[in-house]
Amino acid sequence: MIDAQIGAVVAVAVVALVVGTAVGQAVARQARTSAERLAARDLMARIGAWWWMIPLMVCCLALGWPGVVGFFGAVSFLALRELISLVPSRRADHGTLVLAFFVAVPVQYGLIWGQWVELFMVFVPVWALLTVSVGLALRGDPTHFLQRVAAIQYVLLVGVYCISHAPALLMLSVPGYEGQEHKLLVFLVVVTQSSDVLQFLWGKALGRRLLLPSVSPTKTVEGMVGGLGSATVVGTALTPLLPWSLAQTALLALGIATAGALGGLVMSAIKRDAGVKDFGSLIEGHGGVLDRVDSLVFAAPALFHLVRWLHATP
Amino acid sequence: MQLSAALPRLVPGLIRRLAGVHPRWVGLEPLGPAGHPVQRLYFANHSSHLDTPILWSALPAAARARTRPVAAGDYWDRDVRRWLPAGMNAVFVDRCGVAAEACQPMEDALSQGDSLILFPEGTRSLEPRGGVQPFKSGLYHLATAFPAVQVVPVALANVGRMMPKGTLAPIPVRVGVTFGPPVPLRPDDDKSMFLRRAHDALEALMSQGGTP
Numbered sequence: 001m002i003d004a005q006i007g008a009v010v011a012v013a014v015v016a017l018v019v020g021t022a023v024g025q026a027v028a029r030q031a032r033t034s035a036e037r038l039a040a041r042d043l044m045a046r047i048g049a050w051w052w053m054i055p056l057m058v059c060c061l062a063l064g065w066p067g068v069v070g071f072f073g074a075v076s077f078l079a080l081r082e083l084i085s086l087v088p089s090r091r092a093d094h095g096t097l098v099l100a101f102f103v104a105v106p107v108q109y110g111l112i113w114g115q116w117v118e119l120f121m122v123f124v125p126v127w128a129l130l131t132v133s134v135g136l137a138l139r140g141d142p143t144h145f146l147q148r149v150a151a152i153q154y155v156l157l158v159g160v161y162c163i164s165h166a167p168a169l170l171m172l173s174v175p176g177y178e179g180q181e182h183k184l185l186v187f188l189v190v191v192t193q194s195s196d197v198l199q200f201l202w203g204k205a206l207g208r209r210l211l212l213p214s215v216s217p218t219k220t221v222e223g224m225v226g227g228l229g230s231a232t233v234v235g236t237a238l239t240p241l242l243p244w245s246l247a248q249t250a251l252l253a254l255g256i257a258t259a260g261a262l263g264g265l266v267m268s269a270i271k272r273d274a275g276v277k278d279f280g281s282l283i284e285g286h287g288g289v290l291d292r293v294d295s296l297v298f299a300a301p302a303l304f305h306l307v308r309w310l311h312a313t314p
Numbered sequence: 315m316q317l318s319a320a321l322p323r324l325v326p327g328l329i330r331r332l333a334g335v336h337p338r339w340v341g342l343e344p345l346g347p348a349g350h351p352v353q354r355l356y357f358a359n360h361s362s363h364l365d366t367p368i369l370w371s372a373l374p375a376a377a378r379a380r381t382r383p384v385a386a387g388d389y390w391d392r393d394v395r396r397w398l399p400a401g402m403n404a405v406f407v408d409r410c411g412v413a414a415e416a417c418q419p420m421e422d423a424l425s426q427g428d429s430l431i432l433f434p435e436g437t438r439s440l441e442p443r444g445g446v447q448p449f450k451s452g453l454y455h456l457a458t459a460f461p462a463v464q465v466v467p468v469a470l471a472n473v474g475r476m477m478p479k480g481t482l483a484p485i486p487v488r489v490g491v492t493f494g495p496p497v498p499l500r501p502d503d504d505k506s507m508f509l510r511r512a513h514d515a516l517e518a519l520m521s522q523g524g525t526p
Contacts (some may be wrong), residue, residue, distance in 0.1 A: 094481050095476075
């Protein structure tokens with residue numbers, strides 16, 4: 001799945017990373033106050049994590065279909081773990097949670113592996129919903145029943161269903177673009193992740209007004225506007241990889257960057273409510289897996305359905 | 315390195331990784347001066363069979379080597395059941411007999427300078443987020459018999475959700491292990507006053523610990 005175009009994207013990303021590392025080190029050397037040192041360390045940790053996230057993603061793409069499905073399956077499993085760790089549950093929920101981890105995740109990604117498009121789209125919203133509801137009711141513990149069912153179903157939708165739309169992009173068939181659908185995934189990842197980084201940088205550089213301090217104490221209006229604008233530019237630069245005109249690509253980039261930013265706000269609300277800053281600590285400097293993919297959660301289904309609607313397939 | 319020598323280091327590391335444990339020490343240091351272990355009586359809330367291996371794994375290696383979990387000999391009675399706690403060098407006590415006799419194996423271990431991991435509720439709670447049950451008196455007997463040993467509360471979060479009582483399939487949630495400041499034994503303490511203070515210290519630590 002790696003060709004000259006993707007090679008060029010990776011090369012640009014690596015150059016950006018080298019520049020970022022150099023800038024980060026300069027900032028760290030300049031830092032005088034403890035707040036500056038903390039910000040510099042935060043920046044360096046974020047940059048450092050990308051040094052192994054980029055090779056990992058390239059390896060998965062090089063492995064092709066199994067690599068992509070396996071990668072996002074693992075991401076879903078870890079995201080589900082972080083979400084369920086925050087959700088209160090009772091003893092009666094245990095069997096259903098075992099099914100969520102060890103049945104729902106493999107089945108959802110198995111359906112993508114086998115390219116069962118119809119079943120992939122209804123498995124969590126229909127079959128998991130019925131199973132979770134019945135499973136909890138049969139255990140005979142009605143305490144906070146609606147909240148418990150809702151929480152489990154919601155984390156399945158967010159952690160498994162939404163994220164699985166990223167590898168599902170490869171199942172789409174766009175006329176005249178056969179065999180290149182994986183570039184839609186590259187587009188999604190590059191736009192959402194650069195939007196994250198650019199929002200952070202714009203926020204650090206110009207951030208004055210807080211966007212929604214009760215939900216996210218760090219996101220600023222300036223960071224959001226600057227990040228979305230520059231992520232749209234980054235996405236538009238990928239036009240040669242995609243089956244759309246410059247204007248269409250720019251609109252789609254703006255659309256998924258916005259969906260991603262709003263998804264990030266939703267995840268912030270969950271974290272705020274649970275009283276934690278980061279979802280986990282798997283990736284140094286990046287909080288948990290979910291802190292990295294929170295923007296992908298809403299952007300992936302948005303892109304998947306926009307492309308289906310644009311091309312009326314499959 | 316021989317396998318037998320590597321296992322005591324690999325197993326706790328693996329448990330920490332799988333359970334996502336990042337132990338927190340609030341108001342005390344993991345080890346004493348010069349990295350020597352301090353003799354302690356760790357007591358924790360109990361809601362899962364995994365409580366013991368997770369707390370044991372959360373200790374620094376030097377302290378773990380001198381720390382023995384207390385296991386109910388009447389429950390962990392034979393075969394595989396016996397090997398699991400025995401692998402952590404457990405002290406077996408009999409919950410069915412006379413209280414004073416039941417304490418004897420724990421007193422022997424403390425006399426040898428070892429630390430203990432104790433669940434003073436005596437059994438596992440059913441609901442993962444239910445309150446802490448009343449304490450059995452063993453904690454008080456040991457604290458008065460060994461006043462130099464620090465009595466340290468340990469709040470375990472989410473372990474009861476990982477594998478609740480009555481289930482055998484664990485789910486991979488992240489757990490929290492928080493060590494709190496030692497509970498002092500005061501000269502005018504009677505049994506109920508000391509147990510109440512230890513109980514309150516553990517509950518306070520659990521509520522401030524929150525989710526991992």
